Amino acid sequence: MSQHTTPATTTAYLAQAGRTLQDPEAFVAREVPVPELRPHDLLVRVEAVSVNPVDTKSRGSLRSGTRQLGWDASGVVEAVGDRVTRFAVGDEVWYAGDIGRPGTNADLHAVDERIVGHKPASLDHAAAAALPLTAITAWETLFDRFGVTADSEGTLLVVGAPGGVGSILVQLAKRLTRLTVIATAGRPESRAWVESLGADHVVDHRDLVAQVRAVAPQGVDLLFTAHSAGNVEAFAEVVRPFGHITAIDDPQRLDLMPLKRKSIAWHWELMFTRAAFGTPDMAEQGRLLDEVARLVDAGELRTTVRTRIAGLDAEGLRRAHEIVASGGAIGKVVVHRS
CATH class of the missing domain: 3.40.50.720 (NAD(P)-binding Rossmann-like Domain)
Incomplete structure (x- = not known):
């Protein structure tokens, strides 16, 4: 594994069961172990996430305990697994994650490189995080x-x-x-x-x-x-x-x-199918994200972010979920580092 010195723990922002979105404790910050990287994994320092209906449905179905939600992310590669070929430490990336693994609502997140793309150079992390999923x-x-x-x-x-x-x-x-x-x-x-x-x-x-x-x-x-x-x-x-x-x-x-x-x-259509089943064409998602990035940088596509919330933390996520769960959002709601 190629990496900087990686800390043993990271902060995750967890949804708590049995809380309304008006409850300040609907999300809580917890220290969790930094994920151990699989051979094809990237460890990403998350700079921004967006909240999708799948996030609010997952939170709503939580019956007990806590869960680390979040799929869309934009961030910077901190470390790579020993079989990674497409990315290096320091690369800016964007992706929509894997529903079978812990979500992106954390400071450090592990994701398979095959479902990751190079972030559009023309977008900041918040604008980029609106798009992958x-x-x-x-x-x-x-x-x-x-x-x-x-x-x-x-x-x-x-x-x-x-x-x-x-x-x-x-x-x-x-x-x-x-x-x-x-x-x-x-x-x-x-x-x-x-x-x-x-x-x-x-x-x-x-x-x-x-x-x-x-x-x-x-x-x-x-x-x-x-x-x-x-x-x-x-x-x-x-x-x-x-x-x-x-x-x-x-x-x-x-x-x-x-x-x-x-x-x-x-x-x-469920974009998580390829990662969930490790399909032979799983790397198509990384390829199409690179193509979308090219189209964004060429001015052919634009970001769909409409609401930006500064503060990638428990309160920022609570506010974002509240907006998306209302059902009236136009475009995307993004939470980003201040």
Whole structure:
């Protein structure tokens, strides 16, 4: 293992079970052992993290004890495992982590280099931390689940476009494909946000079928959703025969029979799958993060951070979770070192 002198412990910021987000003790700081590095691991000094819906769901499902949450991170490599080939001590990196390992809500964090990218040089750590999880999710949705290419045409409906994944999916579809993008947004500020990201049309999700038909009378070819529950029948109405839907949410029960008559395919997207199962193509996530960084530095993509909280500590994380759990966040909420 190549490294500076590494301390034996680090500070982690842990979610506590049984606390509301209004409770000052919803998160607490604890000294924990510095992770022992596996051969492909990087030890990263975390400079910024973002809070995603998966963080708030994980906190909400905590029944006892504490848990080290956090997936998105941007930071600096402090040490490397003995089989690391892509990074060196001092490199600035960004990544979305592995749901099967302790999260990024700590001063020092271990992560497999294969799911790590080089941070965009043009972004500070806070702006960078907004993107990895959502960029990977959006990229895998477009190019793996939907199988589109740079030459793909047709229409993509993005349900939940003002959110973290929607905000980057709209950009990727407009910059890297020939798709026409219809985005859903309710409030005026949400509509302005998705328009600024390049959406061709914006419709109100509260009147989805009528509004989509008004701009795409023949229906849409592809539909991305972060809000599946209660919407399958509407999706069956607006998606063309042989179309595709990709969902990222966690509905309790879902009846997909309304899709059968049109032979509409339903896909799930979970960006943690590759790391969780150590798939042979696990390193694709590192590669795509490097490509996203290149696009950011070239001015083709922009960060989706909208709220910055100074103070990577228990209180900063509590405040960030409170905003994300409210369900009204536009873009991403980031917590960074003061």
